[in-house]
Amino acid sequence: MNIVLMLLPALAWGILPLVVAKIGGAPSQQIFGTAFGTLIASVIVYIILRPTTDLKSTILAALAGAFWIIGQLGQYTGYQKLGVSKTMPLSTGLQLIGTALIGVVMFGEWSSSTAKIFGFLGIIMLIVGIILTSARSTNTDNSNQFGTIIMLIFTTVGYLIYNVIPKELSSSGLAIFLPESVGMVLAVLAYAIFTHNTAIFKDKLSWKNIIGGLVFSFAAVTYILSVKQNGVNTAFIVGQTSVVISTIGGLVLLNERKTRRELILMVIGLILIVGGAVITTVF
Numbered sequence: 332m333n334i335v336l337m338l339l340p341a342l343a344w345g346i347l348p349l350v351v352a353k354i355g356g357a358p359s360q361q362i363f364g365t366a367f368g369t370l371i372a373s374v375i376v377y378i379i380l381r382p383t384t385d386l387k388s389t390i391l392a393a394l395a396g397a398f399w400i401i402g403q404l405g406q407y408t409g410y411q412k413l414g415v416s417k418t419m420p421l422s423t424g425l426q427l428i429g430t431a432l433i434g435v436v437m438f439g440e441w442s443s444s445t446a447k448i449f450g451f452l453g454i455i456m457l458i459v460g461i462i463l464t465s466a467r468s469t470n471t472d473n474s475n476q477f478g479t480i481i482m483l484i485f486t487t488v489g490y491l492i493y494n495v496i497p498k499e500l501s502s503s504g505l506a507i508f509l510p511e512s513v514g515m516v517l518a519v520l521a522y523a524i525f526t527h528n529t530a531i532f533k534d535k536l537s538w539k540n541i542i543g544g545l546v547f548s549f550a551a552v553t554y555i556l557s558v559k560q561n562g563v564n565t566a567f568i569v570g571q572t573s574v575v576i577s578t579i580g581g582l583v584l585l586n587e588r589k590t591r592r593e594l595i596l597m598v599i600g601l602i603l604i605v606g607g608a609v610i611t612t613v614f
Contacts, residue, residue, distance in 0.1 A: 336557040337569040343550030345576025348415045349584055351407065351543040356536035358407035359528050362400060363537040366515040368544015369551075373512040376552065382506035392507035395496035396514025398489040400522070402426075405486025412479045416581030416589070420464035420597070421480060423574040424457045424604050425487040430494055431457075431611040438498070453610030460603030463596040464578075504555045512548075564612050571608040575601055 351361050376382075384392070409418030431454055434440035441450040467476060500507060523529050531537045550573075557566040578601060581587045582594075589597065 333557075333560050336553060336560050337566060340550045340554035340557055340566070340570045341573040342576065343546055343553065344570065344573035345580065347543060347546045347550065348406075348410060348419055348577045349580045350546050351540060352410050352415055352581075352585055354536065354539050354542065356534070356540060357531075358404055358411065359523065359526070359531050360534055360537040361407045361540045361543065362404045363519050363523070363531045364540020364542070365403065365544040365547060366400065366512070366519040367538075368541035368546075369548050370512040370516050370544070371541065372545055372548030372552075373509040376505060376548075377509045380505060382504075382508075384506040384510070388500040388507055389510040391496050391500055392510035393514030393517070395493045395507075396511035397518035398496075399493040399511070400515050400518040401489025402486050402491075402493060403489075404522070405483055405489070408486075409479055409483055413476060414581055414587040415585055416578045416587045416597070417465060417476075418479075418483070419574050419577040419581070420600055420604055421461055421483055422487065423571065424461040424464070424607075425484060426490050426494075427571070427604070427608050427611060428454055428457050429487060429491040433491060433495055437495070449610050449613075453607040456603045456607035456610065460600040460607060463600030463603065466593060466596045466600075504558075505552070508548075508551065508555075568609050568612050571605060574604060 351365070354361070354364075356364075406418060406422050409422065413421075431440075431450060435450070441447045465476065465480065497507065523531055554566060554570055557569075561569075578597065582589065
């Protein structure tokens with residue numbers, strides 16, 4: 332059962348980009364459906380388990396959910412501009428680098444010399460992996476890719492804040508799942524209003540993308556259970572293999588094309604990203 336719990340989050344997170352890309356729609360429609368799907372799932376979890384939390388944790392968890400929307404909206408935009416097979420390694424690598432550096436600066440991780448050496452080695456592996464997976468043939472236009480990568484770098488800050496806030500809460504896990512989802516929905520509503528895009532409330536594709544939110548919720552809940560059974564490090568490392576699933580899925584199921592050179596570099600890059608995740612987490 333422990334092995335199943337380790338694999339389920341990676342599988343769900345890996346297929347999430349494929350599900351959303353297959354359903355289609357604009358990033359605004361995709362993020363709308365994902366947020367509301369997550370809210371539905373979190374309400375069901377709350378009704379069944381009735382987890383309790385305090386007011387401070389509730390407010391901060393909602394704030395974390397709002398920042399998650401920033402990161403996920405950037406990722407959904409990347410799917411359309413770069414494709415799933417290119418966006419996922421880039422986004423995952425950026426998140427891993429940011430999370431590792433925040434851990435060192437804010438929480439004093441990698442306290443020993445050995446940990447620092449291996450930790451920074453892991454970051455170098457992640458950086459090289461990102462560069463390799465984002466490489467394109469010389470005869471293609473890289474201007475659009477560069478702009479999208481810059482966008483991913485800035486929106487990744489949303490993911491990092493989403494990951495950091497729970498470390499400061501007295502409650503965790505399933506107890507903050509509902510307030511996080513409420514924060515997600517509020518952020519999406521604010522985004523739609525300020526961008527004058529309230530038409531997404533009535534679009535069929537927006538509501539169809541609720542499936543993406545249910546997939547994300549399944550990944551989140553099984554990850555929480557995996558952490559309890561297998562520990563944070565093991566659950567986190569195995570969870571990062573989702574990038575392999577989504578990248579390969581983008582090529583096979585979404586028919587995203589790569590040249591032979593791009594494919595070779597992508598495989599090497601994925602190996603470095605997963606290896607960097609292992610090293611930065613273990614040490």
